[in-house]
Amino acid sequence: MRAPEQLGPYRYTQSDTSFPLGQDSLALASFATLRRGDRVCDLGCGGGALLLLLAARQSTLTLSGVELSPEDSALARRNLSENGLTGEIYTGDIRRVCKTLPAGGFSLVISNPPYFKAGSGGDGGTARMEEAALTDWCAAAGRLTKNGGRFALVHRPERLTELFLALSRSGLEPKRLQLIQHDAHTPPSAVLVEAVRQGRPGLEVLPTLLMNRRQSYGRHFISGTHPHRQPGGHLPADGGHSG
Template identity: 40%
Template sequence: MTELREDGFLGGRLRIAQPAQGYRAGADAVMLAAACPARPGDSVLELGCGAGAALLCLGARVPGLRLAGLELQPAYAELARRNAAANAIPAELHEGDLARMPAALRGQSFDHVIANPPYFTGGPPAPDAGRGRARHEATPLPLWIEAGLRRLRPGGWLTLIQRSERLAEILAALSAAAGAITILPVAAREGREAGRIIVAARKGTRAPLRLLSPFVMHAKPLHSADEEDLTGAAQAVLREGAALSLGGPNFR
C-alpha cells in the first residue's frame, strides 16, 4: 500500500487517509458509527476496523469514549493509528485476527462492539489483495458475531451493517446469546428494496425483535450524476454527524 488519498468524513470534520487504489470506507462506515448508541464514558471495540473510519466517526460524534479497534491487515492497522493521531481522537489499535483475539483484548469487555464484516462469502479475488480481504470473508459471518458477543459485557450492544440478504445468518448467530434485536433496512431510494441492513442486539436479554421502517438515502427516484440528492435524514447523518436512532423501550 504505497499511494494514499485523504477523504473527508462528516462534512470535513474528519480527514481519513485511505488507499488510492483498493478498499476504501464510505457511507456504510458512517452509518455504522451513527447507529451505535454509545454515550460519553462508554467503551467501544470495532472488529475489522480497516483505516479507522467508523471508529473515528463515532469518536468525533461522542466525546469521552474509550475506543479500541482490531484489524487483520497490518497496513490498514497502521493507517488507523495514523488517522486517529491526525484527527486527535485517542484509540487503541490492535493488529490481529478476530478468530484468535490478541491477548490485550481477550481480557477486556466492552459496552459496545461494532463491525462491518466483509459482504461476500466467495467469488474471484479482487485485483488488490487488501480490497479482496475487506470484501470477501475469510472468517465466516457467524464467527464475527460470536467474537463480538464474547467481547461484550452483559447488557452490552453489538451493532453491525451488512447486506440485507445475509439477515437470516445474522439472526441465527444472535439467537442463543442476544435479544432486543433491532433491524433497520437501508434503501437507496423510496420504494426500492433495502440493499443494506443495520442490526443491533443486546447481550443477555430475551426482549423481542423490532423491525423498523426503512432509512432512505436519496430523495429523487433516479440517480443524477450532477447532484448528491441525499434525503434530509441522510444528510444529517453523513455530513453533519447526527446519530441514527434505533430507539425503543429496550434500547439503552
C-alpha cells in the first residue's frame, strides 16, 4: 500500500498496483456538477478516490461504484468505511454489472475511463488501456443516468469526435466542456465533458484549465477551501496546480 493521502477531510489509501491518483481525476471531481441528494455512480471507481472527492464537496450524496478489480473494489469499500461513509461497490465488468443495476437510478454518473485503445501504442501503460470500449462506457452511463441526470468524464482531446458520437448514441447530450493543458505553450492533454441524459443541444465551452506540472495541485481545494475555487465547481483557467 502507498502512504495514505489527504483528500479534503478524508484519508485515501491506494494500493501499489492500482493506477495512481492524478490531476485529471482531481480536476474531474471539481468539474462535475453536484446537487444536494445526488445519487452518484463512479464507473471504474478503483479505490474510491472520486467518491471521496465528491463526498468532500457535498455531504448528502448516495455513493455507488463499479470496479473490475476485486482488490480495488475491496479497497474502495475500505476507504469509504474508514472515513465514516456508506456506499455500494459492485465488482465486475461495467458491460455486465451495469445491466443488473436499476436503469435511470442515478442523477450523476462519473468516470475516468482508460484513455487508450488496446494495442494503440498509447503511453499510459496497461492500466490506461481499454478493455471495454469507449462506446461501452457511454452506454453504461446512458443506462444508469436518469432523464436530466449528468454524466461527467475526463478523456483525451484527440478522441472527442468518437466520444461525442458515443454519447449521442447513448442518449447523452454534451453540455459542458473544458480542456486541460499544462502550460500555454503545449497542446491540451485532457478534456473534461459533462453530458445530460435527454438534454437539449447547446454546449458551454469553459476557459482552459492550466495545470502546472511542477507545482502542488492543492488537493484540499476539493473540500471548498482552495482560494481559487468557483461556485460552479471548477477552477478558473489560471488556478490549477499539478500534484
